[in-house]
Amino acid sequence: xxYAFHFNVVWDHWRDLAEGxxxxxxxxxxxxxxxxxxxxxxxxxxxxxxxxxxxxxxxxIELIRNTPFLVQIFIIYFSLxxxxxxxxxxxxxxxxxxxxxxAYGTEILRAGIESISHGQIDAAKALGxxxxxxxxxxxxxxxxxxxFPALASQFILLMLASSIVSAISAVELTAATxxxxxTTFRPFEFxxxxxxxxxxxxxxxxxxxxxxxxxxxxxxxxS
Amino acid sequence: MNRTFGLSEFxxxxxxxxxxxxxxxxxxxxxxxxxxxxxxxxxTSSRFVRLLTGGYIQLFQGTPVLMQLFLFYYGLSVLxxxxxxxxxxxxxxFTLYSGAFLGEIWRGSxxxxxxxxxxxxxxxxxxxxxxxxxxxxxxxxxxxxxxTVGFLVQLIKGTSIAAIIGFVELTRAGxxxxxxxxxxxxxxxxxxxxxxxxxxxxxxxxRNLERRIDADLGIKRHL
Amino acid sequence: xxxxxxxxxxxRFGAHVALDDVSLAVEPGEVVAIIGRSGSGKxxxxxxxxxxxxxxxxxxxxxxxxxxxxxxxLQALRREIGIVFQSFxxxxxxxxxxxxxxxxxxxxxxxxxxAKERAREVLRQVDxxxxxxxxxxxxxxxxxxxxxIARSLAMQPRLMLFDEITxxxxxxxxxxxxxxxxxxxxxxxxxxxxxxxxxxxxxAADTVVFMHQGKIWEKGPPSRLFTAPATAxxxxxxxxxxxxxADVMHAIP
Numbered sequence: 001x002x003y004a005f006h007f008n009v010v011w012d013h014w015r016d017l018a019e020g021x022x023x024x025x026x027x028x029x030x031x032x033x034x035x036x037x038x039x040x041x042x043x044x045x046x047x048x049x050x051x052x053x054x055x056x057x058x059x060x061i062e063l064i065r066n067t068p069f070l071v072q073i074f075i076i077y078f079s080l081x082x083x084x085x086x087x088x089x090x091x092x093x094x095x096x097x098x099x100x101x102x103a104y105g106t107e108i109l110r111a112g113i114e115s116i117s118h119g120q121i122d123a124a125k126a127l128g129x130x131x132x133x134x135x136x137x138x139x140x141x142x143x144x145x146x147x148f149p150a151l152a153s154q155f156i157l158l159m160l161a162s163s164i165v166s167a168i169s170a171v172e173l174t175a176a177t178x179x180x181x182x183t184t185f186r187p188f189e190f191x192x193x194x195x196x197x198x199x200x201x202x203x204x205x206x207x208x209x210x211x212x213x214x215x216x217x218x219x220x221x222x223s
Numbered sequence: 224m225n226r227t228f229g230l231s232e233f234x235x236x237x238x239x240x241x242x243x244x245x246x247x248x249x250x251x252x253x254x255x256x257x258x259x260x261x262x263x264x265x266x267t268s269s270r271f272v273r274l275l276t277g278g279y280i281q282l283f284q285g286t287p288v289l290m291q292l293f294l295f296y297y298g299l300s301v302l303x304x305x306x307x308x309x310x311x312x313x314x315x316x317f318t319l320y321s322g323a324f325l326g327e328i329w330r331g332s333x334x335x336x337x338x339x340x341x342x343x344x345x346x347x348x349x350x351x352x353x354x355x356x357x358x359x360x361x362x363x364x365x366x367x368x369x370x371t372v373g374f375l376v377q378l379i380k381g382t383s384i385a386a387i388i389g390f391v392e393l394t395r396a397g398x399x400x401x402x403x404x405x406x407x408x409x410x411x412x413x414x415x416x417x418x419x420x421x422x423x424x425x426x427x428x429x430r431n432l433e434r435r436i437d438a439d440l441g442i443k444r445h446l
Numbered sequence: 447x448x449x450x451x452x453x454x455x456x457x458r459f460g461a462h463v464a465l466d467d468v469s470l471a472v473e474p475g476e477v478v479a480i481i482g483r484s485g486s487g488k489x490x491x492x493x494x495x496x497x498x499x500x501x502x503x504x505x506x507x508x509x510x511x512x513x514x515x516x517x518x519x520l521q522a523l524r525r526e527i528g529i530v531f532q533s534f535x536x537x538x539x540x541x542x543x544x545x546x547x548x549x550x551x552x553x554x555x556x557x558x559x560x561a562k563e564r565a566r567e568v569l570r571q572v573d574x575x576x577x578x579x580x581x582x583x584x585x586x587x588x589x590x591x592x593x594x595i596a597r598s599l600a601m602q603p604r605l606m607l608f609d610e611i612t613x614x615x616x617x618x619x620x621x622x623x624x625x626x627x628x629x630x631x632x633x634x635x636x637x638x639x640x641x642x643x644x645x646x647x648x649x650a651a652d653t654v655v656f657m658h659q660g661k662i663w664e665k666g667p668p669s670r671l672f673t674a675p676a677t678a679x680x681x682x683x684x685x686x687x688x689x690x691x692a693d694v695m696h697a698i699p
Contacts, residue, residue: 063420070384074414080408160285174289184261191297199285339531349552350553353552
C-alpha cells in the first residue's frame, strides 16, 4: 500500500465541507417539519377519512415505499419540468424528501393512532367533542408520544438519505465532498471525514429530538 | 437529433433489471451469511465481541449508503493503488450493508424468543448449541422471514444508488436513455414502475407471511 | 439418605431478601408441597434446586453430591431433575411427540425409535396418547400442561419439580392435571410442588412446607399443619383459603 494519508488536506477545505453540512441540516430540518405535517394529515385520512381518500393515501404510500428514493428525485427534478413546473435543485430535494418521509411517517403515525384505546375516544365523544377535536386533543398527542422513537429514527434516515440528492446537484455535504475529491484526488480522507460528519449530525439530531421529546411530552406531565 | 422513446429503448431499460436483481441477490446472500454470523456473535456473553459487532452495525446503519459506496469504489482503488472494478466494489459495499441490517433483524428475532423457551430447553439438559439448533433458531427464523423479505425490498431499491457511480443497473439504464431521448417524463416513471413491479409483490408477500406466521405461533400482534 | 438436601440457602434480589437461610431435606419418594403467599420465596427456592436461580450462599446436595454450578454440572443435574412450569413452555414449533422426544434423543443420545416408544408411554401415563401428533397450539391449557409433565417424565428424572402448574389453568381444567399428579405420587415419584391447591396438598403430600418472608415458617405433615397451625401467619394464610373453625384460631399460642 503506497497510499500516504494526508488528512490536513481535508482541514484546508473545512469551510466547503461545513457549508455542505449546513445545507444538509437545513434541507433535512425543513423536510422533517413539512413531512411531519403531511404524515399527520395522511394518517388522519387513513384512519378516519372516507374510503376513497383512504385508498388514495394507501396507493401513495405503496408507491413511495416500493420505488427507490433516487428515482423519486429524478421524477420530481427532471420529469416535472416537462409538465411546465420548473424546480430548482434544492426545492426538488426538499419536495422529494417530504414526499418520501410522508409515506413512512404516515404508517408510523397510523400505528400510533390505532394504539389509542377506544375507551379514550368513547369518553371524548361522550363529552361532545367533534371528530376533529377528538383527533387533535385525545388521539394525536398520545399517539405521537408513543411512536416518537420510531419517528425520530425515520427522521435520521431522512437525513442520511439526503446524501442522495447530491445526484441532482444540490450542494449538500455529499456533493461538496465529491467536488473536493475531484480537485484534490484524496478520496479516502474526504469520504472518511464526511462519513464522520454524517455520524456526528445523526447524533446531534438524535440529541435534539430527545430534547424536543422532553420539552413537548414530558414537561406537561409534571404540571 | 433526439432518438424517440421506442421499443428498443424500452427493452434496454427492461434488460437492465437483471443487473439490479443480480446485484441484490449477491448482496443478499453474502449479507445473509455475514448477518447470521453477526446475529449469533451479538448474543454471546463476551462484551468485547458485542461492542465490535455493534460498532459495525452502527457504522453501516448510521451512515449514508452512498458514502459507503464512494468509500469502497473510490477509496479502495486509491488505497490499494489498483483499478477496482465497479462490480466487486459495489457487491462488497452492498454485502457489508446487508450484513449489518440482516444481522440486526436476526438478532432481534433471536431475542424475541421468550426466555422461557431457553429455560425449558435448558431444563431438559440441552446444551447451548443444541438449544439454538432445535428450539431457538427454528422459531427465530420463522418470525424473521417477514422483516427479512422487507429488507430485500429495501436492498433492491438501494441498488439504484450504484447508478451514481456509473454502474449500469435499472436506474442507470434509465439515465442513459434520458440522455439520448431527452424524455425524462416518460422514462423515469417507467423505471419507477419496473421497480414497483418487483418490489410491491415482495412487500405484499412479507405482510402476508407475517400474518400467517403470527397465527401459526399464536401471536396476537398489534400492527 | 435424603435425595435432596438444601442447607442454609440465601438469595437476595437487590434490597429484597427472597430466601433467608432456608434448609430442607427431601427423602426419595416423598411428596413435598410448598405453600405461602406471593413473594414468600417459594418459587425462588424451587428454581434454586435445578439451577435456574443461583443462591448467594448455602449448598445444594443432590444424591449425596454437592451440586456444581458449572455448565456441565448443571446439564448433568437437569437430566435427573425435571421441572414443569406454570405457563407450560412447550415448544410451539414442534409436535407433541417431538416436544417429548427432543430431550431424550438430543441430550441423552437415545435412538429416535426408542424415544418415540417412550413418548407413547408417558403420554399414556398422562392420558393423552391420541394427541401424539398434535401441535401445542391446538391443545387446551390442561392438555398442554399434561404434555409438559409427560415431556419431563420422558427424561426419567429422579426428582420432579412443579412450579404452580395449575395456576394458569381455567378451573375446569385443573382436575385433569391434579389426577396426573396424584398418580405420579402413588407411583413413588419424588415430587416438590409449589402450589395453591390446598386440597391436593392435604390429600397427596407427605410434607407441607409453609414459607413466609423467605423463611420456612412451618413444616410438617398436612394433617397437623392444616388442622393445628402453630403460628398466626400460617393460620391466617389457611383461613384466607379454607376458613378454619373458631376453635382452631383460639388454640394458636
